[in-house]
Amino acid sequence: xxxxxxxxxxxxxxxxxxxxxxxxxxxxxxxxxxxxxxxxxxxxxxxxxxxxxxxxxxxxxxxxxxxxxxxxxxxxxxxxxxxxxxxxxxxxxxxxxxxxxxxxxxxxxxxxx
Amino acid sequence: xxxxxxxxxxxxxxxxxxxxxxxxxxxxxxxxxxxxxxxxxxxxxxxxxxxxxxxxxxxxxxxxxxxxxxxxxxxxxxxxxxxxxxxxxxxxxxxxxxxxxxxxxxxxxxxx
Numbered sequence: 771x772x773x774x775x776x777x778x779x780x781x782x783x784x785x786x787x788x789x790x791x792x793x794x795x796x797x798x799x800x801x802x803x804x805x806x807x808x809x810x811x812x813x814x815x816x817x818x819x820x821x822x823x824x825x826x827x828x829x830x831x832x833x834x835x836x837x838x839x840x841x842x843x844x845x846x847x848x849x850x851x852x853x854x855x856x857x858x859x860x861x862x863x864x865x866x867x868x869x870x871x872x873x874x875x876x877x878x879x880x881x882x883x
Numbered sequence: 884x885x886x887x888x889x890x891x892x893x894x895x896x897x898x899x900x901x902x903x904x905x906x907x908x909x910x911x912x913x914x915x916x917x918x919x920x921x922x923x924x925x926x927x928x929x930x931x932x933x934x935x936x937x938x939x940x941x942x943x944x945x946x947x948x949x950x951x952x953x954x955x956x957x958x959x960x961x962x963x964x965x966x967x968x969x970x971x972x973x974x975x976x977x978x979x980x981x982x983x984x985x986x987x988x989x990x991x992x993x994x995x
Contacts, residue, residue: 802982813887813974813986814926821982858926862982869914869981870939873926 773797776859776874785883789846793859793874796840800872801864803835805844808856808876817857818844821864849881885909887987889975895993896965904960904990906975914978915958917950918986919943919971926974932958933981965994 776793783789791805802821806814818833820826826833834843842861846853859874888907896902908915917929930940932950949961958977962969970993976984 804983806986811972811989811991813988816983816985819983860926864982869916869978869984870928870931870941871916871918871926871984872928875925 773872774859774861774874776877778875778877780878780880782880782882783849785849785851785881787849787881789844789849789853789879789881791844791846791857791859791877791879793842793861794840795842795861795872797863798837798840799863800840800861802862803833803842804860804871805831805833806858806860808858810856814858814860849879851881851883854880887975887977887985889973889987889990891990892988893991893993895995898967898994899964902962902965902992904962904973904975904992906958906960906987907956908958908975908977909985910956912977912979912985914938914981914984915950915952916976916978916984917960918974918976920974920989921971929960931981962992965992967994970994 774795805818808814823835823837830847832845856876858876860871890905915932920926930944931938947963951959972989974989975987978984
């Protein structure tokens with residue numbers, strides 16, 4: 771079983787739609803959950819970070835973590851063409867792991883006008 | 884806003900040659916990382932570096948790889964004898980406490 775699984779898509783939505791992106795993970799030791807956005811041939815850009823179950827909101831973005839189900843989500847409201855990118859979930863165990871991130875495959879999102 | 888920078892943006896080398904990829908992490912950060920991403924694949928952890936030593940490394944990070952922080956600002960990744968399969972994007976990242984990590988724009992390494 772892969773440590774972090776993410777549907778690679780691609781996902782295509784009209785402008786203004788609500789987008790839901792998801793990851794599952796297998797290791798219950800994972801404690802810190804991040805979402806990154808990556809434009810083509812660029813570095814990952816940190817969008818959201820959380821370490822507890824529940825929701826965290828930042829503007830049009832909401833990160834949701836369900837540790838009991840080992841499931842994390844990123845919701846994008848009122849999606850814009852500029853949101854078109856690959857979205858990566860990334861997780862690490864905290865503690866003595868020194869921050870080694872385990873990434874999902876990434877979901878390719880296209881928002882068309 | 885402070886950011887991680889990497890040079891060069893693209894490096895082309897012949898198989899068997901040594902390459903050094905350079906990174907300048909965010910100035911008050913204490914944890915430093917290298918990741919790589921082969922085209923179309925996941926971002927993969929290579930190594931973490933804290934307090935002037937390697938704190939963790941992956942199976943990929945074999946004896947051909949080394950990291951160094953030669954001064955107070957630079958962080959380098961050296962590949963001693965490059966192989967075709969080392970062709971990838973290499974990302975440097977840094978973090979204050981080892982949690983949220985900020986990535987550089989990457990160096991595209993092409994091994995011919």
